[in-house]
Amino acid sequence: PICPNGAVNCQISTSDLFDRAVKLSHYIHSLSSEMFNEFDEQYAQGRGFIMKSIDTCHTSSLNTPEDKEQAQQIHHDDLLNLVLRVLRSWNDPLGHIVTEVQGIREAPDTILWKAVEIEEQTKRLLEGMEKIVGRFHPGDLGNEVYSLWSGPPEKQITDENSRLYAFYHLLHCLRRDSHKIDNYLKLLKCTLMHGSNC
């Protein structure tokens, strides 16, 4: 996107913004999936966490589309804003994940590195989504503060199993929500930038 000299309103195209957002959301989900699998293999085997992980995620109240028809029926403005809200609702939990990993016995550096990288890249994706939403609705960013996450379940978790489960559940929800964000963005990109002809 080289701007001709003397160009006044030189900006990155919305299509380029979408390409970067999709590349980032894909990367964030891949990392979230790897982190979940790594933690599951190392800490969750035989503890029956998966049975309990049917507990709802802190973002469940956001009423996100659960299949292709729903995702295609929702107006793209609403889907864009939904992505923004899911991203914002992960700001505090991601900070907690980074702190919590350092407190887990013998947590490998690879899990910590991924947690830090996901937190940083999610902030970067949020910045991009605010830019994209701003392109469709200048000035309407609805920057409400998000506190869907009520913090670690019980501050006074003492036994290790509950603590590991709380962490497992957070990673399970992160994997799920990052997959949703990635899927919705790829759908939005095809709809808005390629006339649903990807």
Next chain:
Amino acid sequence: MDGESPPGKPDNIKCRSPEKETFSCWWEPGSDGGLPTNYSLLYKTEGKNSYSECPDYKTSGPNSCYFDKKHTSIWTMYTIIVNATNELGTTTSDPQFVDVAYIVELRPPLNVTLSIIDDPPHLLVKWSPPSKADVKSGWVTVEYEVRFKSKKAQEWETLDAGKQRQLRVFSLNPSENYIVQVRCKSDHGFWSMWSPESYIQIPDNFPRKD
């Protein structure tokens, strides 16, 4: 009676979705205890306490259950069990936990075509996306891999084609007969089977050196 017992435990429950819109599960029956044995698949989704029975035992073949669009939700945990029942009792499999988001396995790519290009000398491999997957709308994003080997060779060489629907292969041995296959996967899913083998004879004068 002699040699008759309740059925063995069904196991190896495996679930796959070909396009992130429907999915099927298959199971392996255990021993039938020497008696006529019936199988039933039960499932419940997140937030539900009671099990429902499989909506369609036919579409995906024997020992299977097919969930059509109406019965399929993405990003929802399904708890799935299989019961085996005969006269002497019922045995239940271990529960299988499934989220359709993570079990996508596409069909292989279609219409693989091979053509020799002269300048610069290389092989051009082209293909079409797999059937069923809705790539146009962006609901499914597909990545591809190409593998090739000369008929004489033991080892395949595999190349990442990313999201492209064609790939140029340069490093080929002149005058040899090559086998080429392509496979694909949904961005975060399982690799498909390889496409059927395609064959091509690399010309002797490949690459022409002046």
Next chain:
Amino acid sequence: MDGESPPGKPDNIKCRSPEKETFSCWWEPGSDGGLPTNYSLLYKTEGKNSYSECPDYKTSGPNSCYFDKKHTSIWTMYTIIVNATNELGTTTSDPQFVDVAYIVELRPPLNVTLSIIDDPPHLLVKWSPPSKADVKSGWVTVEYEVRFKSKKAQEWETLDAGKQRQLRVFSLNPSENYIVQVRCKSDHGFWSMWSPESYIQIPDNFPRKD
């Protein structure tokens, strides 16, 4: 006073990013007009009317500005100007428009290894990604090019290796000494420097190219 004038216009502003997360810009000072001259780099992002000053003139050496993660965004176009100021006035460069995603220049690939394969006879070139790109694969996607020539030859031959980390080269002259180098680039970025030269002697029994 004789021979003294306002400074010349700084030009050739060049900006590069090693990994899409930070970036640096360099400029060439114009004439200093015979007087002590100071340089300042100013930048603004999309939608902003006022310029901000370079956050760090040190990290990237003389006549440079370094933008750390906090000051780097891939979501906005940067407008960059450099002012040269001496006693007699200030001269401003032409504006330079910078999109961080398009100025990525990776470091060369690492660990280039060459090996002669007997059957079929060819040269196998292998390498590793540049440090930063390897760790963040998926965010920084890398493609490679290999070039080779016999010591006696004038012209290099260059092959596209796509995203692979190895390439098989078939068209080589037996008993000649070859030089091989590899370079890489991020999807929209600039080619890196070539890796240091690697050398290999092709065996006499290699099939002669006709």
